[in-house]
Amino acid sequence: xxxxxxxxxxxxxxxxxxxxxxxxxxxxxxxxxxxxxxxxxxxxxxxxxxxxxxxxxxxxxxxxxxxxxxxxxxxxxxxxxxxxxxxxxxxxxxxxxxxxxxxxxxxxxxxxxxxxxxxxxxxxxxxxxxxxxxxxxxxxxxxxxxxxxxxxxxxxxxxxxxxxxxxxxxxxxxxxxxxxxxxxxxxxxxxxxxxxxxxxxxxxxxxxxxxxxxxxxxxxxxxxxxxxxxxxxxxxxxxxxxxxxxxxxxxxxxxxxxxxxxxxxxxxxxxxxxxxxxxxxxxxxxxxxxxxxxxxxxxxxxxxxxxxxxxxxx
Amino acid sequence: xxxxxxxxxxxxxxxxxxxxxxxxxxxxxxxxxxxxxxxxxxxxxxxxxxxxxxxxxxxxxxxxxxxxxxxxxxxxxxxxxxxxxxxxxxxxxxxxxxxxxxxxxxxxxxxxxxxxxxxxxxxxxxxxxxxxxxxxxxxxxxxxxxxxxxxxxxxxxxxxxxxxxxxxxxxxxxxxxxxxxxxxxxxxxxxxxxxxxxxxxxxxxxxxxxxxxxxxxxxxxxxxxxxxxxxxxxxxxxxxxxxxxxxxxxxxxxxxxxxxxxxxxxxxxx
Numbered sequence: 001x002x003x004x005x006x007x008x009x010x011x012x013x014x015x016x017x018x019x020x021x022x023x024x025x026x027x028x029x030x031x032x033x034x035x036x037x038x039x040x041x042x043x044x045x046x047x048x049x050x051x052x053x054x055x056x057x058x059x060x061x062x063x064x065x066x067x068x069x070x071x072x073x074x075x076x077x078x079x080x081x082x083x084x085x086x087x088x089x090x091x092x093x094x095x096x097x098x099x100x101x102x103x104x105x106x107x108x109x110x111x112x113x114x115x116x117x118x119x120x121x122x123x124x125x126x127x128x129x130x131x132x133x134x135x136x137x138x139x140x141x142x143x144x145x146x147x148x149x150x151x152x153x154x155x156x157x158x159x160x161x162x163x164x165x166x167x168x169x170x171x172x173x174x175x176x177x178x179x180x181x182x183x184x185x186x187x188x189x190x191x192x193x194x195x196x197x198x199x200x201x202x203x204x205x206x207x208x209x210x211x212x213x214x215x216x217x218x219x220x221x222x223x224x225x226x227x228x229x230x231x232x233x234x235x236x237x238x239x240x241x242x243x244x245x246x247x248x249x250x251x252x253x254x255x256x257x258x259x260x261x262x263x264x265x266x267x268x269x270x271x272x273x274x275x276x277x278x279x280x281x282x283x284x285x286x287x288x289x290x291x292x293x294x295x296x297x298x299x300x301x302x303x304x305x306x307x308x309x310x311x312x313x314x
Numbered sequence: 315x316x317x318x319x320x321x322x323x324x325x326x327x328x329x330x331x332x333x334x335x336x337x338x339x340x341x342x343x344x345x346x347x348x349x350x351x352x353x354x355x356x357x358x359x360x361x362x363x364x365x366x367x368x369x370x371x372x373x374x375x376x377x378x379x380x381x382x383x384x385x386x387x388x389x390x391x392x393x394x395x396x397x398x399x400x401x402x403x404x405x406x407x408x409x410x411x412x413x414x415x416x417x418x419x420x421x422x423x424x425x426x427x428x429x430x431x432x433x434x435x436x437x438x439x440x441x442x443x444x445x446x447x448x449x450x451x452x453x454x455x456x457x458x459x460x461x462x463x464x465x466x467x468x469x470x471x472x473x474x475x476x477x478x479x480x481x482x483x484x485x486x487x488x489x490x491x492x493x494x495x496x497x498x499x500x501x502x503x504x505x506x507x508x509x510x511x512x513x514x515x516x517x518x519x520x521x522x523x524x525x526x527x528x529x530x531x532x533x534x535x536x537x538x539x540x541x542x543x544x545x546x547x548x549x550x551x552x553x554x555x556x557x558x559x560x561x562x563x564x565x566x567x568x569x570x571x572x573x574x575x576x577x578x579x580x581x582x583x584x
Contacts, residue, residue, distance in 0.1 A: 015422070015423070015426055018419065018422075018423040018426070019423060019426050019427070021423075022423050022424070022427070023435070026435050026436070026439060027439070029439045030438070030439050137564065137567055137568065137571075138564065140563070140567055141560050141561075141563035141564035141566075141567050142556075142560045142563075143515055143518060143519070143556060143559050143560065143563070145519065145522050145538065145556075146538060146552075146555075146556030146557075146559060146560065147556075149538065149541070149542065149545065149552045149556065150552070150553070150556070152545060153545055153549050153552060153553075156545075157545055157546050157549070164545065164546075248428045249428045249429070249430065251428070251431075252427070252428030252429070252430045252431030252434075253428070253430040253431070253519060255434070255523055256519045256522055256523060259522065259523060259539075259542075260542065270434065271434070271523050271524075271525070273438075274434070274437070274438040274525065275524070282435070282438050286431065286434075286435045289428070289431055290426065290427050290428075290431065293426065293427065293428055293431075294426055
């Protein structure tokens with residue numbers, strides 16, 4: 001068990017380093033001189049040269065990478081070109097908005113989708129199964145930003161129950177803040193229910209075919225107990241891995257939902273950074289989200305033996 | 315029974331997409347780019363079946379033109395990702411050694427990014443245009459092809475019939491093309507089908523964010539993004555393009571399920 005944890009932890013270090021390298025290289029591919037971008041066309045040669053040496057741009061590329069990596073490791077992600085604020089606090093501030101929506105959505109989706117998928121598998125090929133699978137496949141096919149627009153159209157425009165544009169932070173006014181995040185959270189929850197239901201169903205079908213289930217049934221264990229006590233732990237393991245991937249993908253693509261609902265989240269920060277050519281912000285967001293993805297998957301893997309102890313035993 | 319229903323419905327939806335995309339190249343009810351400021355934001359009617367947008371452009375014509383763009387971008391992206399993925403995957407799996415290790419280290423790093431995030435980052439570098447999207451999404455999705463192909467190559471390369479092909483004097487390249495690659499076709503087809511769906515979704519998401527195909531050229535994604543301010547006045551602008559994306563994805567998902575049931579024996583019973 002300890003060996004499994006250590007091994008998995010050690011494997012994360014090179015991955016994280018390579019991810020950082022990839023982000024660094026990607027941003028170095030941007031055509032043009034970063035110093036020129038920061039200072040604009042009116043800058044003189046001297047100020048340009050000064051900024052270049054200040055940013056370390058006159059060093060060789062490997063030295064620049066080490067310099068940048070050192071700064072990142074102590075939490076210095078540089079400063080935004082547009083408003084000269086340090087990038088990391090900016091990211092953390094926006095991350096709170098995105099993370100709360102994504103986490104709640106994945107939690108709610110799991111609570112609905114896992115039982116739904118298991119019941120569908122248990123009654124495989126029945127009318128109920130067919131309806132659950134059809135529903136899940138339809139949800140899977142709806143683009144999140146379109147579902148978001150439809151939700152706004154129904155609950156915001158037609159019924160007038162919820163606000164269409166804006167955001168209030170939870171610290172400011174809890175009740176009003178809630179009104180702004182209900183629709184984005186509900187949208188993401190519905191979208192993810194589709195994927196998770198299909199996964200839970202497929203996993204349960206495989207487990208229900210195993211001999212220990214037949215054995216439990218032969219002993220006269222009631223069906224409910226067979227399903228929830230014997231099948232669920234094993235069927236949940238693959239779904240658990242999927243949840244890690246979903247969390248990462250949601251964070252990576254959160255910008256579209258934040259655009260639909262005009263939320264000041266991390267995705268919006270990244271996209272606005274791209275438009276403004278604010279490369280320190282873009283670089284910071286890319287690195288932050290990618291490292292989050294790596295860490296979430298690390299956490300998922302570390303907790304995996306809780307659901308499937310066979311992994312750690314190997 | 316369900317298998318056939320999946321294939322029929324999925325096939326019909328994708329067939330429809332192909333037909334509409336093809337037709338849009340030489341005929342649409344109106345010119346998709348023609349601005350008519352006297353017919354702004356018209357609701358659906360006999361004249362404009364799905365209404366007009368904020369510049370008085372016919373929505374149905376723009377949807378058709380958008381289908382052509384989306385389908386072309388998705389198709390070219392999938393081809394690019396598959397070609398790149400097959401070449402690298404076969405090289406890594408067949409040659410092994412240090413080249414395999416270097417290629418897989420790069421590949422795993424790219425897989426450590428969520429696909430859409432990698433595409434966003436690449437679009438920041440390349441800038442929004444049609445070829446940029448194909449390049450960005452192709453690079454973002456090729457690593458999963460590499461994984462699948464390398465796995466398939468590794469699983470067959472030690473088999474006796476591969477050995478036999480070498481023993482009778484066939485070259486490595488011939489052995490690879492004639493005996494190794496055909497074993498990878500089934501998993502690649504399954505993957506490429508779902509990938510087509512991911513790319514349609516990713517391209518519309520990027521266009522929705524303003525980082526995809528730039529206006530005035532219509533795509534479903536940038537039509538939705540332009541519709542957001544008119545949600546109140548002209549809800550039809552928000553409904554039609556999204557429905558097109560959803561039906562395309564539904565078709566792909568159903569077709570993908572049917573293909574997987576057919577080609578992946580492990581899943582047949584499920």
